[in-house]
Amino acid sequence: MATFVLSALLQSNYQAPVYLFVPPETLTGVAAVVASSIPRIHGQGLTIVMRDADVLRSDARITGFWSDSYGADLPDACYESPNAGYHSVFSRKSDHVQTLPYAEFAVAQLAEGRSLASFLKLCEQCRVKSAEELQDLFALELAPARLEFDRLLRLIDNPATLPRLRQSPAARQRCVDWVRSDLAKFAAELGGVLDRAGRVGLEKGELLSALDRLLEALRRH
Structure with a gap:
């Protein structure tokens, strides 16, 4: 259940009410x-309450409800987006909440009695402001296989994380993979452009002038 709750919070950048x-x-x-799983600054607005009734009227980010009555459940709206609901007896839960890798990792670490303090301190040092940035940093530091290209772009564009990316052999290799992939796509597109240009009857001189500009851009970088 803790993995579900943490995933729901991270998925919504701590905005979704959880019931x-x-x-x-x-x-x-x-x-x-x-x-224990998120930076202190991220937890400042996470209020948690237990209610006896009318859970949907709760202003807390996480609201608990309990009843001994047979078949008791949360209102259906608790399970519908943007809300996130979980029933600990029936195992009913919101389908739209994805299990996130960091949530799995954090809950497993804490269950084994290990602290996340060093990672959370790193989050503070890198000025992590959002749940997305937290997951990007987690991938960079502890799960490089999860460094998708969009994460790499965000880490490269972030002055606080770029130095750490440069120091990570695994992350650098992922960057190489990304560049190769993009260049392969570019080469395929360029081949198509040249083929169509030939069918149109453009002169080689016209094409070479465009390629010269491309080569000059590559030399500058």
Whole structure:
């Protein structure tokens, strides 16, 4: 359940209300896991309450509800986007919440009695401002296989993370893979352009002048 809650919060950049059908002691445990998994500044607005009724009227980010009545459940709206709902007895949960790698990692680490303090300190040093940036930094530092190209672009464009990317052999290799992939696409597109230009009957001189500009751009970089 803690993995679900943390995933729901990260997926929505801490904005989605999360509703849990859980006893109070379970809610306390989930709250502790969440607080130990995210930077302190990210947790400042995460209010957590236990309610006896009218859970949808709660202003808290995480709301717990519990009943001993047979078949008791959260309102259907709790499970619908943008909300996120989880029933600890029936295992009913919102389908739109994806299990995120960092959430799995953080919950597993804490379950084994390990601290996330060093990673969270790094988040502060790199001035991580959003859930997306937290997951980017996690991929860079602890899960380089998850460095998709869009993550690489964000890490490159972020002055706080670029030095760490340069120091990571795995991340640098992912950059090489990315450049090769893009150049292969460019070469294929260029081949198509030249083929169409030939069919139109453009002179070689006209094409070479355009290629010269391309080569000059490559030399500058």
